[in-house]
Each structure stands twice: as C-alpha cells, then as structure tokens.
Amino acid sequence: MGNFVKALSDRACVVMADSTWMEDAALAQLLSTAQMEGMQRVAGMPDLHPGRGNPVGAAFFSKDIIYPTLVGNDIGCGMALWQTDLLASAVRLDKLDKRVGNIDGPLEDLQLRAQAAEVQGVQPGEHLSALGTIGGGNHFAEFQQVDAIYAAQALSDLGLSPRHLLLLVHSGSRGLGERILRRHVDTFGHRGLTVGTDVAAAYLDEHEAALRFARCNRSLVAQRLLLNVRAQGECVLDVHHNFVASANVGGQDGWLHRKGATPSDQGPVVIPGSRGDYSYLVRSRRLCHDTLLSLAHGAGRKWIRSACKDRLFKLTSPTQMARTALGSRVICNDRQLIYEEAPQAYKGIDSVVQALVGAGLIELLARLKPVLTYKTRGECCE
C-alpha cells in the first residue's frame, strides 16, 4: 500500500502509481502549500496537476485558518450522476445529438428554475441566469453507458439499471463562486482568514451559498437535458470536489480544503476520464486520514491549455475530434476548447484509478463509456 502513497515530506504525500503521469511542478506546488501558515497536512491525488499558484487534485488540512484561494473560484464544483430511462441499446447518436439541442444560454423554463432554486435553498440574486448552464473549461455533461460491472449488488443498491443511459454533469457555481473569491482576494489578497472572525464567518456563509447554487446548477443542467431528449431521470449522486469544511483528521480538529479532490466519505462517486476515455463508478474502501479522506476528481490535465492546439492541430481537425476512440460524439463548437479538452491533454484514467486501487482506497463498481459529451454548441467552427 505504501508503494502507492508516496511521502513527499513529513506532512505531504501523493497517491500515484508508477504509470501515473506526475509533473514535478505539481509536486513543488503541493509542497509549497504545505508551508502555508497553519497547514497541518496536504495530500495530492493521482490526478494532481499544476494550477495557478496552487495545485489542482489535492486536499489541504489546516488548523485555525481557512484559505479561500485554495478552494478557488469555482466553489462547489462537482459531479452529479443521473440515471435515465433511455435504453443504451436504442441510442442513435444523430438523433440524440439533435434532441440535446443547445443548452448554452439561460434556461428558458423560469418556473423550473425558480422551483429548483427554492428546493435547493438558492437565494434570488443576480446569478440566477447561470443556473442550468454548464460553463467552460473542463465542465461538461455526458451521456454514458455501463460498459463493465464489477459489483452488481452495489449498482442495484444505488438504483442503477445497467441497460439504461447515465448522465454525468460536471459543473459548479459559475459566476457566483467567481465573484465570492474575487471580492475576497480584492480585500485580503491571498492571506487566509482566522476561523472565528467575522470575515471568516462571512466567507463561509457565501461559500455555503455557492455550494447550494452549484448543486442546483448541476440538477438543472441534468433536468434540462432530460427534457430536451424527452427522457425521465433521477439523481443518483451529487458530490462537490471544490470546497472547505471542518473535519477531524488524525484526531485533530481543523479545516479540510478540497481543490479537485472528491470526498471519500460521502458514498459512491464517479471519477471521470477525459471525453475520449472511460469513467469509473467507485466506492471508498477505507477512511484514510493520511490521504485526507479524498479521492481523485478526474483524470487530471497532462498538458497546459496553451500547449494543446499547437500540439494537436497538425494531427487532427475539429471534425475528427468530434468523434472519440470509444465511438462517442463530442459537441464542442469552440475551436480553442475542443483542443484544450482533447483526450491527449489528459492523463489516462486507468493510471489514475489504478493508483487509488493500489493504495487500497477504492473498489471499482462499474466502468462507464462515453456516448455523447456536451461542452458547448457555440458557434460553428467548420
């Protein structure tokens, strides 16, 4: 087990296998976060990669101080998995593509939006128009089919029927979280906030609102897509991977920040690969405090965004990239984004998931294959 959890210092470790792509720059960023005031322990997940200052795919456990910049701008970003009633065997990609339509703009059904906002405890505010939209970057909505079953009982316990399509939504709090972080940084810079002060309490209140908003947003994205494709569905799981919460780690009370780190103590989760790779439905096998009760949140970037187009445009066209090696379709009519989110730009999901398996942290429940990935209908790029 120790083989897959590598100690970087007395308070930093990273979960990885020999096959896991890992950049020195990401490890250096992780080690530098371990030096922050009040930091007790940091843990890199196998999808760890460099971020803007702080690494992505990591958890940070501090005492008495919280750091909004460690959570980042997309407070509440996470994954929601929905079960649909569409038979995977009946899918016709052209038809599904057509029916999915365009969900880039604000949700048309204001009644649905207001109802969801109320149910999820989202306060009326200026960001309501973003509810039901995916956003940019690595966010997506993806129809998937169950490709391999490793634990049939666990699937049925979750209410999953393997013959039907699943819908995975990766999105967050959109402009709301962005505004919360920006206002914090404008006032306090990158300093942390002392827990117990009014400013810390104010941030935590706003952060809580962003978590509710993000969850509501994922739900509306899913419901919107289901309406468009004339399907019914139910939410199976919804788990944030960018947030901070009080926690007891190794017998010590403190604050656990997650930046692209999925909690291991909130039931089964999906660890998605790139749009051209599998995703895995997994469940935690043990509560590991050394790795800060966290799991990978995806494959993790291998290439920085700015390098992707140069490396790929000679090899492949946007049209070619609308189809993946697994036979799935990609809706991404944004010339830049389609390169930035190319499967080649991401670590192989098996090298990430196998590191977690090797460390004894997870058990695989099912392998999911992409069918259709929605990024943006955008403008036509051909």
Next chain:
DNA sequence: ATGTCC
C-alpha cells in the same frame, strides 16, 4: 474557472 481578453 469567469454573464471571460483582445
């Protein structure tokens, strides 16, 4: 990442 930068 961003009702995003020219």
